[in-house]
Amino acid sequence: MSKTVSSEEEIQIGNLLFHIFNQDIEADVNPNYPTTRRVTRDYEAFRNKLGKRKQLNLENLPDYISNCLQSLPLPNGMFPMFIPTNNSSPTGSGEHVTSNDVTFPSAPATSSSTQQPQTRRGLGQDPDRVLPEGRIGAERVCLCVSPYSGKHDLTHECQLRVSSPDTVLANSCVFRGRWMYEITICSNGANLQIGWSNADCQFDGDTGVGWCLDSYAYDGHKVLKWNASIEKYGEEWCFGDVIGCAIDMDDGVITFYRNGRSLGDAFRDIYRGPGYAYFPSLTIGKDEECIVNFGQFPLRYPIKGYSPMMSPPIGELQKSRYLLQCLKKLVLVTCHARHGVKQFLHSIPPQKIDVLTLIIAHQIFEHLLPILMKRSSWQYVLLEEFLPICLGLCEGVTGSGSKSSPGDRSPLHTLLDTMLAVLQESESEQILSETFWLLSIVGLSCCPLTSSREKMSWMQFAKKLLSHEKTLNLLIKSPNFLERITYILHVRYPSQDDLNKALPNVWWDRAPFDMSDSHKQTSKDLHTMLRELQSLQSDIMDRILFGDCIANSNNFIHTVDDDLTVNGNNSNKYHFSLSLKQLVEQKLIRSKSLTEGFHSTVYSTVFFLTSLTLIKLLTRDFGAYHGDNKHSMKIIIDGNITFRDGNYAFVEQARCGGIFTFLQRTLKQDTEQTNNRKEPSYPLRSSARVKKIKLSQDSGIMEVDVGSKITTTRPKLVILPADLTNILDSIVFLYHSAVHHTLSMSRSYFSTLNQFSKSLIDTQSKLNSIDTLHTDVISELELSRQVFEKKCFETAQMVTWLKGHTFTKQNFEALVWLFRIILNTIEYEEAQGQQLAFLPEVYIISMVHLYRALRMYFISPDAGVEGQTEFTECLSKMASLLCQLCGDDRIVNPDIQEKLFEALLMFLCFSDTMKALETQSADRRKTLLLTLMSSFNKRNCIHPIGILVRFWKGDGFVYKGKQTGALIDDAISVLPEYEFMLPKFQPSCPSQLFQDQLAQICLQENTPRVEFINGILNQLNSVFSEVIETIQELQHKAVLLNEQTLNPRELRICTAYYHLTIGLLRVLEMLSCKCPALFLDQKSSIAEISLKRLMEVLIQVWNRITAHQTLFDNAIRLRLPGVESIEKMAVLYAVVGVILALCTRGSKDRNTYAIKCLLTAPGFSMKSVELLLQAAHENMQLQTRPYLVKIGVTSEDELLELNSFVSTLKQQNSTLSNSTEAIAQFNEDSCPICCANAISVVFTPCGHSTCKECITRHLLNSENCFFCNQKVAKVQDLKKSKH
Amino acid sequence: MATALTTKGNVHDKMNISIIPSTHHLASSQSSPTSSYPEDIYTTPSTPTNSTPPPNHKTITLNISDLKGRNVQLKISPTERLSMLKKKASSSLDGAKLKNCRAVHHSGRPLADNLCLRSQNIQHQDCILLLPKRENPRNGAIPSYPCPNGPNKSTINRATKHLPKAPLTKPSVRVPPDATDFFRDLRRILLTLIDSAYLLQSAEQLCGARGECYDNDETVEEMESGPEDELAVGAQGYEVDSHAVQTLTSMGYSRARAIHALQLNKMEVSQATDWLVRNSSADIPVVGPNPSTKSVPNKHDTLPSKKRTSPTSSVKGVKSRCIDSQALRNLKDMGFKEEDIIHALQLTGNNQQEACEWLLGEKTEPLSTMRLSKNSKLYKDLFSDPVVQLGLTSPHNLQVLEDMLRNPELVSQYFNDPEVGPLLLHISQITIGHGGRIKNT
Known part of the structure; x- marks a missing residue:
């Protein structure tokens, strides 16, 4: 049956073999190479070398190949040796130079016989093996089980992450020579000490490396070195840094390196001698993660003179290099053959070439596999040899001439195909996932600023690797896939070092020098580079998420499980959604500490990339279908899949209505009813027109017209399939737990820069103007100037980076998109009645956060809020939600309510959002106002006061300041969450609409009005009493006890209450202006009582504040820290505002009535009035004092108004005093409460x-x-x- | 034939249409034109292995190769499972060793045994390669990472016994000579910081006296928005109430004395009167700052004093601010020199008793130890820190620092303060690691 190969074929095959296995020939195939004569000659030469067989045919090919591999001049009995030709290998260690260029040795090399490790294979596992170089331990160095806890949690062989603080040692120690190992930090590194320790050291949960005398450690978070005592050492490390730990046992020195740069000798004269040998050891805290490299793979930053704990597997490297070169040539030849450039294979049919390739490849892998799978060396080989070969094959076939056909695949893909064909699945999976892991480490530690090319080439490679479908399918199912891909994709924040290198010239506003031009150029370059990176990132992400639904008709391999893909359970999206959910659950929800610091930037990368890719997909699918991208704006996250389904993974998350199990129980009937309706279930389904559109096999997006018959304004909503919904849901969690923090952290650099540049200018101006006599002052100033300048410079570098990396237009769009989805979802859920209770709280918090982020963090010119129509739409939607949800009793958590009020308050600080609120329907606005009015009797009413004041601010008496002056905001700023002060400085934007509506409600609705007025007056009373009480105490302590030990917290509360007082007074002023009938309606007894009470309180405040030489003035003069912002005029003007509104604005009768009431109020004294007038005049003159700007300044008109009012008052007072009735004597008929009136x-x-x-x-x-x-x-x- | 195919093809899943061999390929095979496929490819009961397929089935020809390069051509129905093909091939190709083979399509695609050829898209004249299965693949399970143990102590001892003894003697406990910890050295740190803060802030005053260093830039305004004038008003830090002054002057005291008394007694008129009565003979500048260097404390005169304060006196002023005036008076009554008393009170943290003992005893601690040396590492670390530097420019912080100096018990309280707390925490973080011992907490 066998078929003899014709002689033509024989020559060609022989030629191919010669080409592949002869090292003289370069790997890149020159298409012009085989002229017939030369071919024959080479072949003859090759035959001669082999010299044995006469016949070459397909049947004896395998023997032949074995022969080829064996009969080449081979040292050590099996494989050829290589002579290193240069030592410029970037990753090889100093001692063991490796090289990619190899020459074919003419004679068996005998020079290098120094590799004992390979010859003692049997001894390799012996833990007590002593190496002459000075190391004791097994051949494979790795982390040992912790002596304390008896366990170690490795997410990968070299990747450590513990569940409780622990100290882990290596299984090998050194007593002589110079050694090192490397640690890559994959978390914040806040609880990490790395170094060396002796076998005698005892560790437990509380002690770590460096706590005892014989252990030495470096902690880059606290910037300390530890050896029984602590001392400053080194620099602060951050996520992604590679820390080298080197020990010199000959000289007794321990040195640490950060990203290859020495931090100086940490310890000298460490104790050595009999019994002393040091283990690499690290103490690691909860949620920290790091990768340890003892030399399992090439050190990232080898230090000259130091060896890694594990010496490189030279023999394996040489073998594998040769074999991989052969493989590479084979792949290239095959590729060329496929593209019609057959070279020496021109007369062999394509199928036979394929078979031939597989046979040869199989032979090569037979030899290669033992090396690639050998535990002690595979990582080294993969990184040092396999990755470069793969990288070399990334390029498409060059010189093929023909245009690439649809089935065109790069040589890398041919290699992967061949590998997957020849190797069994588990083998190739292991090799690929290990390669991928190594790739992720290399990718992680690349800083894009200083080595952008390197980073990009790794990313390119990852892209190629993942665009190979089968490989992607294998990898995406591997554990920790998402984390690894993130490490590759993540653009690491640069360290100060990187910044100095890449951005030597930065400039900032108000910089003392002008470099704006060169700065512009630098940042432009930076941005170009980042754009490039970002497009690569999104390509990869695109590929991962939606690679399998982009035309797969021309794929080289049809996967066997094609039909499963259709079901959607096996698609990449599905796996991705699983791993995203896993990531969110494990890393973000369970361990909150991870979200802080630079580590959270990693998750931001996932977030932004995923959302951007989703946007792209959805826009494409919908855009293609509908011809516009408007529809993708109506996406919601389907609550029936995510919130109400008991199977959903985030069951333990807090929901608006309480915990899930509780909701399930109480809302059981309601839920069942909803769920029993056929999917998709909507409350309005019976009347709604439901339209299903199956867009494509995979995206399966559904569009539902919710309740189009009920209300025409209700938009069409888009329901995504379950896997996309899950991804979206995870994205929301991701935003909530990591991204928002990252954004605010990044934003803080901007304010830091602002702050320090101000200080710099200030110091500079002082330096300029100060007399040269004051040398001590000058030296201090000079010192701080230098410090400020340095800080400014460093922050400006970071800001430049952030502008290009984080605060980009793209990211802004992603956030707007998410904001919109969340708004849609909440809006939809809100309409679901009781089902809203199932909505996770995270959604509401994220809505508030996103608004803040979009409003305040993205304020650069090219990525800002201004003029974004989409954003304006969102605002109006959010306004309507806020109106509804504030005070909604379906939301039970008071913190969430607080957040909503806070968001509403922030809403009112900007004129555009105020407008958005005003455009809400009257019903909605009324709901809101009623909520606000009723909240005065219930909870902490800081926010409702603030909100009401905001409606008024700008219309009050001495309350018109355009620039600043909302004193109520000071009170709110005491709340710690209020980290950003921007809204406070917004110009006031009073809302006539809301003022009028409030007045209307007060006139119409009886019960809420009475409660409202009563609530305000009660609050005012208690709040002001609190202020006075604290001030009394303060005065007492400060003056009489001569101590100033007031609790700062109390002082701040006092300040807050003081500002609340003003707020309440301003609300009263608004009411008196807009709705004087509340107090002046002479027919209503309630109004009368309210007026009396009001006047009483006002007079109290007035008297207390104006009274001379009283504690209030004196307490203010003490200028204690914490109460600086208490200023008497602010509250006085508010009081005057109320009084003027009541006493001068109405008809004459009314005015007289009000004035009479004022004059007869208990405690009224004309002296207070005079003092007030005096103070106002003083204040008028003091306008030049800068800090008064804060309070707002009396204008001439206002002063005149006050003057005329005071004169009217005096006049009335004198007429009144003439007719004063005698005060009733107290007797039995008097009321026991007021002792003034008779019992009635x-x-x-x-x-x-x-x-x-x-x-x-x-x-x-x-x-x-x-x-x-x-x-x-x-x-x-x-x-x-x-x- | 074509019609038959299409009609039949419609019955099946559409996927399979592309798999049906093309007519071109079929032409070479000897099948009869009237052929049909079994109803369901997946549930086809395996045909008896030894019987040849019925002649009216279409068959395709496949090349089967093994690794030895042996090659066989087989005709087989595309509805057969792959296992069938393997069986056939092994009978043709010296089969004993082919039992544990897996099949690979010539394109590199692995083939599954239990699916039929057609569903795996195997076409006429394709090549199929049989590769031996390796015996011990790692089964695809997540590899566990066995971790060899480390060497034990005796091995280490054995291996290192020949090493020379290190020249050093092993110290029992290594404690750095200048062990510092934040709370112990708080006084020195605070004094240093206060000195520096005062100098920095006095610059403002010194410049302000010239009245030309600020333009009306908005930024400056914002920066100034705090009550800056307090420093100008006096080191005691209180604005003087003009009415109170009036009251006192009307009692017959001189204006300067009245102001001084008010300043000493924190504007409390009755106490100031008491003081004036008690100290009728005392000179005005008894304690602390020389009032003559302060601005005339007239409330209406809002501009800072134009008088140039000499820097040294201003520093001295701040020093004396931090001491307990009562204790100073008492000790002064005991006959000590004011300078010594101030020093002693500073050293002892305003503890009159201890200060007295110090004054009576030998004055061992020199004045220079009161502050950090400008050459010390801690000083450099502290003052090269931007946060600290920024903190020093705020009058509020200065006040807090003085408070803490006066009363060290306040430290923990201020640490929890949201305003100065971060600054203090920052300072304490800088100070740790300057030789501090590890606390066993």
């Missing part, structure tokens, strides 16, 4: 009696009797009952 009512059933006014006031706050606390059923008028 009696309560049933308890029978106590007071005057009517007092009890009406009392009953506003309580329904029980003033005296006996018995419930009052009825109040009976004595006079009436007598009659």
Whole structure:
């Protein structure tokens, strides 16, 4: 049956073999190479070399190949040796020079016989093996089981991550020579000490490396070195740094290196001698992660003179290099043959070439596989040999001449195909995933600023690797896939070092020198580079997520499970959604500490890339279908898949209505009802027109017209399939737990720069103007100037980087997109009735956060909020949600409510968002106002006050300051979450609409109004009392006890209360202006009581503040830290504002009535009025004092108004005092509460009696009797009952 | 034939259409034109292995190769499973060793045994390669990482016994000579910081006296928005209430004395009166700053004093600010020199008792130890830190630092303060690692 190969074929095959296995020939195939004569000659030469067989045919080919491999001049019995030709290998260690250029040795090399490791294979596992170089331990160095906890958690052979703080040692120690190992930090590195320790050291959960005398450690977070005592050492490390730990046992020196740069000798004269040998050791805290390299793969930054703990496997490297070169040539030849450039194979049919290739490849892999799978050396071989070969094959076939056909694949893909064919699945999976892991480490430690080319080439390679479908399918299922791909994709934040190298010239606003031009150029270059990186990133991500739904008809390999892909359970998206969910769960939800610091930037990368890719896909699919991308803006996250489904992984997440199990129980019926409706289930389904569109096999996107019959404004919503929904949901979590923090952290650099550049200018100006006599002052100033300048420079470098990397237009769009989806989702959920309770709280928080991020973090010219129509739409949607959700009782968590109020407050600080609120329907606005009004009796009312004041701010008396001046905001700034002060400095934007509507509600709705006024007055009373009390205490302590030890917290609370007082007064001013009938309606008894109460409180405030030589003035003069912003005029003007509104704005009758009430209020004194006037005049003159700008300055008109009012007051007072009735003497008929009026009512059933006014006031706050606390059923008028 | 194919093809899943061999290939095979496929390729009961397929089935010809290069051509129905093909091939190709083979399509695609040829897209005249299965693949399970143990102590001892003894004697405990910890050295650090802060802030005053260093730039305004004038008003830090001064002068005291008394007594008029009565003979500049260097404390005169304060006096002023005036008075009454007393009070943290003992005893601690040396590493670390430098420019922080110096118990309180807390924490972080011992907490 066998078929003899014709002589033509024989020559060609022989030629091919010669070409592949002869090292003289370069790997790159020259298409012009085989002229017939030369071919024959080479072949003859080759035959002669082999010299044995006469016949060459397909049948004896394998023997032949074995022969080829064996009969070449081989040292050590099996494989050819190479003579190194240069030592410029970038990754090889100093001692063991490796090289990619090899020459064919003419004679067996005998020079290098120094590799004992290979010859003692049997001894390799012996843990007590002593190497003459000075190391004790097994051949393979790795981390040992922790002596303390007895375990170690390796996510990979070299990657350590522990569940509780632990100290881990290597399984090998050194007693002589110079050694090193490397650690790559894959977390914040906040709890990490690395170094060396002796076998005697005992570690437990509390002690670590460096705690005892015989251990030495470096902690780059605290920037310390540890050896029984601590001392400053080194630099601060960050995520992605490679730290080299070197020990010199000959001289007794330990040195640490950061990214290849020495940090100086950390320890000298470490103890050596009999019994002393040091183990590489590290103490690692919870949630920290690092990669340890003892030489399993090439050191990233080898230090000359130091050897890695494990010597490189030279023999394996040489063998594999030769074999891989052969493989590379084989692949190239095959590729050329496929593209019609057959070279020496011109007369062999293509199928036979394929078979031939497979046979040869199989032979090569037979020899290669043992090396690639050998535990002690495979990482080294893969990184040092396999990766470069793969990288070399990344380029497409050159010189093929013909245009690439659809089935065109790069040689790398041919190599992968061949490998996957020849190797069994598990083998290739291991090799590929290990390669991928190595790739991720290399990719991680590349800083894009200083080695952008390198980073890009790795990313290119990853792209090629992942665009090979089968490989992607293998890899995506491997554990920790997402993490590894992230490490490759992540653009690491540069360290100060990198910044100095890449951005030597930066410039910032207000810099003391002008470098704007060169700075512009540098940042332009930087941005170009980053754009390039980002497009690569998104290509890779695109490939991973949607590679399998982009036309796969021409694929080289049809996967066997094609039909499974259709089901969607096996698609890349599905696997990706799983690993994303896993990442979010494991790293972000369970361990919160990870979200802080630079580590969270890694997750931001995932976030942005995933969202951008999703946007692209959805825009493409929808855009293609609908011809526009508007539809992708109506995406929601389907709550029926994500929130209400008990199977969903985030069950333990807090929901708006409480915990999930509780909701399931209480809302069982409701939920079942919803779920029983056929999918997709919507409350309005019966009347809704549901439209399903199957766009493509994979995206399967559905469009649902929700309730188009009910309300025409309701938009069409887009429901995504489950896997996409899950990805989106994970993205929301990702944003919440990592990205927002990263953004705010990044933004803080901008404010830091601002702050320090101000200080720099300030110091400079002082230096310029100071007298040269004051040398001590000058030297101090000079010192701080230098420090400030340095800091400015460094921050400016970072800011330049951030502008190009984080705050880009692209990222902004991604955030807007997510913002919109979240808004859509919440809006949809809100309409679901009780089902809203299932919505995770994260959604609401993220909505608020996203708004803040978009508003305040993206303020650069090319990526900002201004003029974004999309964003404006979002704002109006958010405004409507805020109106509805603030105070919504479906949301039970008070913190979330607080957040919503806070968001609303921030909304009101900007004129555009105020407009968005005003355009809401009247009903919505009313809901909001009622919520605000009712909240005065319930909770902490800081936010409602702030909100109401915002409606008014700008319209009040001495409250018109355009630039600054919202004192109520000071009170809010005390809250720690309020980290950004931007809204506070927004110009005021009063809302007539809301003012009017509030007045309207007050006039119409009886019950809320009464409660509202009562609530405000109560609050004002208690808050101001608190202020006075604290100030009294302060005065007492400061003056009488001569100590200034007031609790700063108390002082701040006092300040906050003070500002609340002003806020409340301003709200009252708004009410008196807009709705004076509340107080001046002479027919209503409630109004009368309110007016009396109001006047009482006002007079109290007035008297306390204006009274001369009283504690208030004095306390202010003490200028204690914490109460600086207390200023008497602010509160006085607010009081005056209320009084003027009531007493001068109405008709004459009304004014007289109000003034009379003021004058008769208890405690009123004309002196206070005079003092007020005086103070106002003083204040007018003091306008030049800069800090008064804060409070707002009286204008001439306002002062005139005040003057004329005071004169009216005086006049009225004198007329009134003439007719003053004698004050009733206290007798038995007097009311026991006020002692002023006669008893006029009696309560049933308890029978106590007071005057009517007092009890009406009392009953506003309580329904029980003033005296006996018995419930009052009825109040009976004595006079009436007598009659 | 073509029609038959298409109609039949429609019955099946569409996927399979492309798999049907093309007519071109079929032409060479000897199948009859009337052929049909079994109904379901997946559930085809395997045909008896030894019987040849019915002649009316279409067959395709495949080249089977093994690694030895042996080659066989087989005709087979595309509906057969691959295992069938392997069986056939092994009978033709010296089969004993082919049992554990896996099949690979010539394009490199691995083939599955249990699926039929057609569903795996094997076409006429394709080549199929049989590769031996390796016996011990790692089964694709996630590889565990066995970790060899490290050497034990005796091995280490054996291996290192010939080493020379290190020249050093092993110290029992290595404690750095100048062990520092934040709280112990707090006083020195605080004093140094206060000195520096005062100098920095006095610059403002010195420049302000010239009245020309600020333009009306918005930034400057913002920066100035704090109550800057307090420093100008006086080292005691209180604005003087003009009415209180009036009250006192009306009692017959001179204006300067009245102001001084008010300053000493924190504007409390009654106490100031008491003081004036008690100290009727005392000179005005008893304690602390020389009031004559301060601005005239007239409330309406809002501009800072134009009088040039000499820097040394201003520094002295701040020093005396931090001491307890009562203790100073008492000790002064005991006859000590004011300079010594101030020094002693500073050393002892305003503890009158200890200060007295110090004054009576030998004055061992020199004044220079009161502050950090400008050459010390800690000094350099502290003052090259931008956060610290920024903190020093704020009058508020200066006040806090003085507070802490006066009363060290306040330290922990201020550490929790959201405003100065971060600064203090920052300072303490800088100071650790300057020879501090590890605390066993």
